[in-house]
Amino acid sequence: MALPGFEYALPVLTDPFVIGLIVVGTIAGVLVGALPGLSSSMAVALLLPFSLYLDPIPAIALLSALYCAGTFGGSITAILINAPGAPPAAATAFDGYPLAVKGEAGRALGISAVASASGGIFSVLVLLFAAPLLARMAYSFGPPEYFALAVFGLSMLSSISGEQPVKNLIGGCFGLLIATVGVDLTTGIERFTFGVPELYDGIHFIPVLIGLFAVTELLSQAQILGQEKISVTVSAVKLPSWADFKRVKNSILRSSAIGTFIGVLPAEGSTMAAMIGYNEAKRWSDKPEEFGTGSIEGIAGPEAANNAATGGSMVPTLALGIPGSATAAVILGGLQVQGLRPGPYLFEEQPGLLYGIFFAMLLSNLLFLGVGLIGAKVFSRISLVPATLLWPTVFALCFVGAYGLEQSLIDVWVMLAAGLIGFGLKRYGFSPAPIIMGLVLGGLVETSLAQSMIIFDQQWTGFLERPISLVFFALALISVLNAPVRGFIRRRRSR
Amino acid sequence: MRHQDSLIGVCLIAFCAFVLWLTTGFDEVPAMLSQNVPPTFFPRLVLAIIAALSAVLVLKGLRKERQRHERIERSVFVTAAIIAVAGVLLSFVGTFVTLCLVAIVLPLAWGERRKHLIGALALGVPVGVYVVFTLALGVRFPAGRLFEAML
Numbered sequence: 001m002a003l004p005g006f007e008y009a010l011p012v013l014t015d016p017f018v019i020g021l022i023v024v025g026t027i028a029g030v031l032v033g034a035l036p037g038l039s040s041s042m043a044v045a046l047l048l049p050f051s052l053y054l055d056p057i058p059a060i061a062l063l064s065a066l067y068c069a070g071t072f073g074g075s076i077t078a079i080l081i082n083a084p085g086a087p088p089a090a091a092t093a094f095d096g097y098p099l100a101v102k103g104e105a106g107r108a109l110g111i112s113a114v115a116s117a118s119g120g121i122f123s124v125l126v127l128l129f130a131a132p133l134l135a136r137m138a139y140s141f142g143p144p145e146y147f148a149l150a151v152f153g154l155s156m157l158s159s160i161s162g163e164q165p166v167k168n169l170i171g172g173c174f175g176l177l178i179a180t181v182g183v184d185l186t187t188g189i190e191r192f193t194f195g196v197p198e199l200y201d202g203i204h205f206i207p208v209l210i211g212l213f214a215v216t217e218l219l220s221q222a223q224i225l226g227q228e229k230i231s232v233t234v235s236a237v238k239l240p241s242w243a244d245f246k247r248v249k250n251s252i253l254r255s256s257a258i259g260t261f262i263g264v265l266p267a268e269g270s271t272m273a274a275m276i277g278y279n280e281a282k283r284w285s286d287k288p289e290e291f292g293t294g295s296i297e298g299i300a301g302p303e304a305a306n307n308a309a310t311g312g313s314m315v316p317t318l319a320l321g322i323p324g325s326a327t328a329a330v331i332l333g334g335l336q337v338q339g340l341r342p343g344p345y346l347f348e349e350q351p352g353l354l355y356g357i358f359f360a361m362l363l364s365n366l367l368f369l370g371v372g373l374i375g376a377k378v379f380s381r382i383s384l385v386p387a388t389l390l391w392p393t394v395f396a397l398c399f400v401g402a403y404g405l406e407q408s409l410i411d412v413w414v415m416l417a418a419g420l421i422g423f424g425l426k427r428y429g430f431s432p433a434p435i436i437m438g439l440v441l442g443g444l445v446e447t448s449l450a451q452s453m454i455i456f457d458q459q460w461t462g463f464l465e466r467p468i469s470l471v472f473f474a475l476a477l478i479s480v481l482n483a484p485v486r487g488f489i490r491r492r493r494s495r
Numbered sequence: 496m497r498h499q500d501s502l503i504g505v506c507l508i509a510f511c512a513f514v515l516w517l518t519t520g521f522d523e524v525p526a527m528l529s530q531n532v533p534p535t536f537f538p539r540l541v542l543a544i545i546a547a548l549s550a551v552l553v554l555k556g557l558r559k560e561r562q563r564h565e566r567i568e569r570s571v572f573v574t575a576a577i578i579a580v581a582g583v584l585l586s587f588v589g590t591f592v593t594l595c596l597v598a599i600v601l602p603l604a605w606g607e608r609r610k611h612l613i614g615a616l617a618l619g620v621p622v623g624v625y626v627v628f629t630l631a632l633g634v635r636f637p638a639g640r641l642f643e644a645m646l
Contacts, residue, residue, distance in 0.1 A: 050632070053632050166548050166551050166552050166555065167552070169544075169548050170507065170545055170548045170549065170552070173541050173544050173545045173548065174545065176537075176541045177514070177538060177541050177542070177545070180537060180538045180541070184534035186528070186531045186532065186534075187524045187525075187528045187531055187533070187534050188525075188528070189521055189522050189524060189534040190521070190522065191518075191521060191534055191538065192514075192517060192538075215578065218574065218578070219571050219574055219575060222568065222570040222571045222573070222574040222605070223565075223567065223568050223570070223571050225568070225570050225605055225606065386607065387605065388601075388602040388605040388606065388607035389602060389607065389612060389616055391601065391605075392597055392598045392601040392602055392616060392620065393598075393616070393620060395578065395581075395597055395601065396594050396597070396598070396620045396621075396623075396624055399581075399585075399590070399593075399594065400624055400628055400634070400636075403590075403634075403636065404628065404632075404634045407634065407635060409585060409586060409637065412582060412585060413582055416578055416579060416582050419578070420575060420579075423571070423575075427564065427567075428499060428500075428503055429500075445537075446537045449532070449537065450531065450532040450537070453532050454530070454531065454532070458532075
């Protein structure tokens with residue numbers, strides 16, 4: 001059976017420039033993922049302003065390749081120095097590092113590469129089939145349905161890091177509030193511009209993004225200066241043996257399905273997928289007692305799940321314009337800055353772009369398997385680059401990225417302010433991802449609400465007559481009330 | 496002692512009240528556009544939700560014990576000061592000098608003492624930015640008032 005959309009993607013896949021960018025994005029992704037503190041979200045955020053100099057297809061293909069490979073790259077440092085390169089790889093360290101300490105770092109990296117690639121490929125195949133179907137369903141959506149869908153997407157923020165649901169929701173609303181800065185499109189009235197002409201168009205997305213992800217991390221790295229990183233020596237990285245493969249294949253399959261499903265849910269990303277993938281691998285394992293001491297299933301489970309979430313998260317992002325994860329929100333922002341609005345009409349108008357992205361992700365997943373197996377030894381050394389040299393370079397990229405798009409110093413100040421605020425917020429349990437989600441969705445939420453109110457003649461009750469909206473509102477309510485209700489039940493039981 | 500979340504919640508409610516007050520200063524909507532949703536509507540709706548969630552945060556914080564945070568290291572304040580000064584310097588001495596200075600001062604502040612590496616970074620970062628972004632991508636960076644006055 002031929003893969004859907006292959007004919008649209010063919011020009012992309014035969015373009016040496018695009019292929020070259022996918023290779024560069026994959027290698028850069030693995031490298032960035034391998035550097036502690038540099039996550040794929042941050043890498044995509046830093047690269048986004050420069051990708052705008054490219055046409056949409058190579059630009060988004062590059063970002064997507066970086067996303068897939070960066071998620072895998074995080075496992076290298078998790079295994080070798082017990083410091084996950086990015087949050088999704090945290091669960092990999094539970095068993096990856098103990099296995100490396102036993103002198104089997106090459107085996108751990110091999111399992112990780114194969115599981116990651118399998119999860120990633122599985123999810124891209126799901127993306128290829130599911131995204132067009134979802135987009136077709138969304139044809140019947142009007143402003144009320146889009147508003148309800150966006151509310152559902154934002155409500156899912158309450159579960160992205162289980163401990164801080166209220167703070168995540170506040171973060172999402174804070175992003176919505178930032179999105180209201182500028183001239184109101186329906187009335188032409190200035191809002192929160194304080195007479196600064198540069199703010200008439202609103203606060204630009206890219207400087208906030210770079211500030212919240214990269215400058216915040218720069219300050220966080222300043223907090224942990226001097227922490228010693230002890231690296232485990234890597235022998236040759238090898239493919240899993242047949243016995244290893246037989247042992248982990250069920251974990252890979254299960255986690256690929258779990259990761260893809262979690263990725264499809266708006267706002268849920270790789271970190272949660274990896275944690276659930278790890279727990280499920282342990283629950284179904286014949287040797288659960290080995291978990292935490294260097295179980296290969298404990299590596300395969302989270303790695304397959306976190307990479308499967310990358311493809312999954314692109315399903316709602318591209319089909320509905322609702323980001324499936326923080327990094328997908330950045331890519332969605334990139335599409336918007338390129339003048340594209342993801343959703344059903346994009347499938348009709350730009351199939352080449354969408355299928356190009358899908359196949360770029362597929363290619364990247366195949367590529368990082370090779371890159372990971374061949375280059376892990378080199379990447380493991382890169383992870384020891386001193387922070388004192390790495391972060392000034394990152395700062396230069398932050399500055400250039402924030403300034404470059406509009407060539408405005410106000411954007412540099414916005415980036416610096418976002419970084420300082422982000423550090424303060426992070427310290428008190430607020431994550432930057434919900435703010436970015438709110439900021440990206442702000443325009444859609446306000447516009448669709450305003451259009452809905454006009455359709456309903458300013459009567460809120462109009463939403464009650466739209467069944468699809470009601471379903472999304474009900475899902476939003478369930479998602480917001482889920483944590484407090486479960487907490488209440490737990491407290492009642494413990495009494 | 497109560498959990499910090501209570502204080503954060505109170506601060507957020509105060510912030511919402513302040514921003515709500517700002518919305519009262521928005522211009523009047525022209526009569527011909529008055530059938531649209533007013534520009535204050537959405538920000539006020541969002542503020543109301545933030546305030547409600549903040550109230551939940553206050554209540555939850557009252558039930559929790561105060562959490563001890565690790566002290567903010569001096570290096571964080573120094574780093575924040577360096578990047579803030581860099582932001583100011585940009586207007587005066589321009590991009591490349593600022594990036595060069597950051598590439599010297601930041602590693603020094605973080606304890607790097609290998610002069611050859613700092614030198615390579617101080618040279619490499621601005622040259623790299625110039626080659627990739629100015630020459631290849633055509634981004635024009637601010638030269639700074641000082642150099643503009645000299646030219």
